[in-house]
Amino acid sequence: MHDQPSVSELVQAVKSFIDETAGPNLTGHAAFHARVASNALATVLRDLEHRTANEAAEAARLISLLDASQSDDLASLNARLSEKIRSGELTSETPGLLEHLKATTIAQVEIDQPRYSGLRTAKS
């Protein structure tokens, strides 16, 4: 498959169109939605860039925390983690659990809402 323009380049081009051409011609609720759309595309760009590395790091931590197999996929690892927390087998006292959840959530917020105040608190 061709990759010129790449997915990131296409998204960036649409974001520039919204920011520089379409957005300034809108008013009221539509202008608000244009800003939301532009922010959503910024999230898409960060997600495209970081998801693969983030998910690999998350899976490696989960395999260690759950003593799981290297072949387990991320969704089933997280389902198992959720179940173990729900059953009380893992708690906020369990060594490594809060650290794992914090690392995973910091990576997620850095993609979703990098200017969010709670992210600064978590990293301080």
Place this chain on the structure above:
Amino acid sequence: MGSKSDFENSLRTLFTRVFGESAELDSFRRLSGGASQETWALSGGSHEAILRRAPGGTSGARSSAAIGLPAEAKLISAAETAGVPVPKVLHILSPEDNIGDGFVMSWVKGETIARPILRNDEFDGARRALARQCGAALASIHTIPIETAPPELQSSDGLAQIAQYEDIYRSFEAPRPVFELALQWLKTNAPQPMDPVLVHGDFRLGNLMVDENGLVAVLDWELAHIGDPREDIAWICVNSWRFGQTENRVGGFGQLEDLLDAYNSSAGCSLSSTEIDWWEMLGTLKWGVMCMIMYEAFRSGADPSVERAAIGRRVSETEIDLINLLEAAHA
């Protein structure tokens, strides 16, 4: 509902019904605001008023948590009697008004939007006074006699809310380990309930009318219920409602100790800031599930807007707040 001119004619009739035969409606405009209610500004001569009505002039339809506009109007009047700063309810709509469910109230001047209140110089004095004013207002709200509250109000304490929001979260079948840990922690560390009081349910910037001297009116009573007084105090402390000013625990403008000082001396109790921590964790989880609900409106196709889609990527904000609170609880 009928045509636009029908609506205008109904508003004219309503205006004279509220202000007398000599009053004449000059202008009316829709104010920006929630999808759950329509808010209209009405003016004519020296008279001004706000109309809150159901979207499109419907009647009876409401979400399960909201108490409905007629009950909200009765509650605002009860709050006024209890000394809470609120707009004055001037008229509750009846079928003969022909514009659906709703009520007319006095037009209280000020600002509701968080960012100017938190940033603009004109609100310097307001920001210094607001935490104590909120404490006093909450103490008054919590003295409204439960038996005078409209029967629409539901009863919901901390554990009931955990169960309610856990059910909603599980119905989406999208497991989030941070939510699981917060749910477990909340259940394990649940405090003894306090005597139930009338709780506003959405006491935060956005629902408070503020002028340069501080709080002038508590608005948007549709999520009121019977519950634990600490719920209201903690909700305005949830980090999302600090609008970026995270160092000021109360709403981004004040300190919890000041709010509690005013609350305790008004209500005659001795709540401490550590007693609010559990409720702030619950409030944060609730806001996270509410963001999931709003995203679900997109996922289900009910609301295809980009705004509803994007709010799904704000759930992680509440996850990082929960992590910060869990870490603090274990420090």
